Amino acid sequence: MAQIGGRTVATGDVGIMGAGVVVFVSSFLPWYGASFGGYHASISGWNSGFIAWFPILLCLAVAGVVAAATFGNVRLPTGGPVGPSLALVLGGGVAVLLILLRWITLPDAGSSLFAAQIKSGAKVGLFLGLIGAAAMTGFAVLRLLGSGESIPGRGLRPAGGGTYGQQPPPYGQQPPPPYGQQPPAGGAPYGQQPPPPYGQQPPAGGAPYGQQPPPAGGYDQPPHNG
Template identity: 35%
Template sequence: MANFDAKQVTPIEWAGIGAGALAFLVSFFPWYSFSWDGAGLGIGGTSGSASAWTIGIGGWGAVLLLVAAAVIILLPHLGTAVPNKASLWLGFAAGATVIILIRWLTLPDDGGLGELGGLAGGGFSSGAGFGLIIGLIAAIVSGVAAFLTFQGAKKATA
């Protein structure tokens, strides 16, 4: 096994590694949040949230893809050859981005009725949480870095 030399990792590769690490970190933050004040019914309200690990494959699947991309980036620096590294990285990052966007679009909400259509007495809100937004940004950063690496690898072989 080769010794790891951080100086050999390019800034673009650091972006991909950092995106994977950031995605893993924010996977424990709220990806979906909701609250209801219950004022219209004269009762106490409630609120809650769900992390990437509890909102389904649209959360944890994307996180695992970004972590896998970070591992693929690191492997050559640890002495393990990775054929088609740029293509794999680009595919994982693009997949993660699409999965997060689909998850965001399919999150439960009040369907645009506002205040649950007046049925619950008002005060209901829900939507994407901090973790989902940062996770999407991490996926996009990884995707852009992967694309730049892919373009560079394509030019080097041409």
């Protein structure tokens, strides 16, 4: 958690918005360049084709949605098979794939007549944009895991790590301790009521607190039929 503008913002949301800023800055840096002799030429992400500027817009949209939900109290729609948090993950993942595709398909200026003297390839803007999009996807995954949103094929997972659909323990019984934790102080086993507070008497019959008293005459005697 982080404090931004007097608001408590989840780490995943901070990471998504920060990654959006990184992608935005990278869009104005050279994504592709070539040099010939003493001449250099380069183009930014906005001029590198659809598979460059579209993932930039996609990352900015993801960061904008998170910022609107965080600072503008905008409620994201939850209908349909794909929830808002999962949609953010998909948006970041598509942006990563498109930027990788742009990197692979950059033109090779070295295939021209002056191949020995021309140097071309991806520049710093593309690499920075790829890092930003990958970081955004990772933080979006963290946001999804902490939201309790439905994940296709895995059911519903609440933020506390349990599984929706499980029945609560019977009334008067405590849930089992989390893995690796010790039972609570007091010595009461899980599944039984703790002893009564100091100064209170146990129930009539002498039975321990949380248990039923034995039948009249003891457990070994059959009940009396009038």
